[in-house]
Amino acid sequence: MARHKHKPQRTCIVCREIKDKPELIRVVRTPDKQIVVDITGKANGRGAYLCKKNSCWEKGLKK
């Protein structure tokens, strides 16, 4: 009866909460040090995941 759903999960880089991937927003740091939101999830570069809390965005974007 056990249903094992293999949902991809990611960790918010700021608060370290583990969430289902759709609940996190992928951001990519570009070579010219800009941070862009990666809507497709496929952009090249160093990706990181942030949850949707404002506090995480404020801290995350300073790194």
Ligand SMILES: [Zn+2]
């Ligand atoms: Zn967070």
